Amino acid sequence: MKHRLLLMLALLLSACSPAEQQHIxxxxxxxxxARITTELARLELEQAGFAVTVEQVAPGKIWSALAAGEADASLAAWLPDSSRHHAERFFDKLHDLGPNGPVLKLGLxxxxxxxxxxxSELAGSDYGGHKVVGMMPGHGSLVLTEQALARYHLDEYQLLSGSGEAYRHLVNTAIEQQLPVVIAAWSPSRVMLHPQLKWLKDDQGHFAAGERAHTLVRRGLEDSAPRAMEVLGSIRLTEDELTALLRQVAAEPDxxxxxxxxxxEQTEAEPVQ
Known part of the structure; x- marks a missing residue:
């Protein structure tokens, strides 16, 4: 009887214990x-036994959705400067697992x-028709470019914003047709793999330095899926690794x-223990 009671108690306790989350x-x-690091995370999580769904959203939505528990994680948030206004509202409701990629170079x-x-040579010129090709509103490069243009007093320049696909299309068209164009750029990025492009020197140092993509997760994931937290925290790409991935994606549309x-390739390159 005693053993039967102990067994019943164990079953009741196990029934009350929440099962580990299996869907991320x-x-x-x-x-x-962002697409590359997220896909890498998806594949690593699936290898660890999780079912994974991926949703593409606007940069600001990442913060609010994670804080509200509407999603579990994102590897696409830039810190510290471009997301400062989002961090001030939501940072204490999230876990920051740290950078998942290299320090980014930003500029024109x-x-x-x-x-x-x-x-500074753009001032007083009409190069590029007083337009700067940029990413979607809220993207780190657009936020920091807008700030830098103001500091350079390039008020006559208008920032054009659009999706990632539109951004790449405009840049590629300008290169193919040899058009004068100014680009809100960052590196490593697929656009800056173009040998036909060059950086304009940030001669007054107005572009933010030290910006990196971070992995953010919702509060509570450490309890519901600790193994997923471990997998997500392990994704940290060097500049060479991210550049190699960007080249791979440029060559392979899938x-x-x-x-x-x-x-x-990384598995094959690992030394035999």
């Missing part, structure tokens, strides 16, 4: 580095054939295939 919801942006880029060499090829 990831939020991504639609720019290449132009065709390599352009006579311009410095950002994102899953491209990232899996890179993963296979």
């Amino acid at each position: 919801r990831l939020l991504s942006g639609d720019w290449d580095s 880029a132009v065709p390599a054939s352009a006579a311009l060499g410095r950002i 994102l899953t295939l491209a990232v899996n090829r890179w993963r296979a």
Whole structure:
């Protein structure tokens, strides 16, 4: 009888204990580095036994959705400067697992054939029709470019915003047709793999330094899916690794295939223990 009571008690306790979460919801942006790191996370989580869904959302939505518990994690948030206003509202409701990629270079880029060499030389010129090609509103590069343009007193320049696909299309069209264009750029990025582009020197140092993509997760995931937290926290790409992935994706339109090829290459390159 005593053993039967102990067994019943154990069954009741196990029934009351929450089962480990098996489904992970990831939020991504639609720019290449975000898509790549999110796909890498998806594949690693699935290998660890989780079911994973990925949703592409606007940068600001990442913060609010995670804070509200509407998703579990994102590898696409930039910190510390471009997301400062979101961090002030939501940071204490999230866990920051740290950077998942290298320090980003931010600035303005132009065709390599352009006579311009410095950002300050844009002042008083009409290069690019007083337009700067940028990413979607809220994206880190657009936020920081807008701030830098104001500090350079380039008030006549208008920032054009659009999706990641529109951004790449405008840049590629300008390069193919040899048009004068100013680009709100960051690196590593697929756009800045173009040898036909060059950076304008940030001669007054107005662009933020130290910006990196971070992995954010909702509060409570450490209890409901600790193994997922471990997998997400382990994703940390060097500049060379992210650049290699970007080249792989540029050559292979199937994102899953491209990232899996890179993963296979990393496995083959690992030394035998």
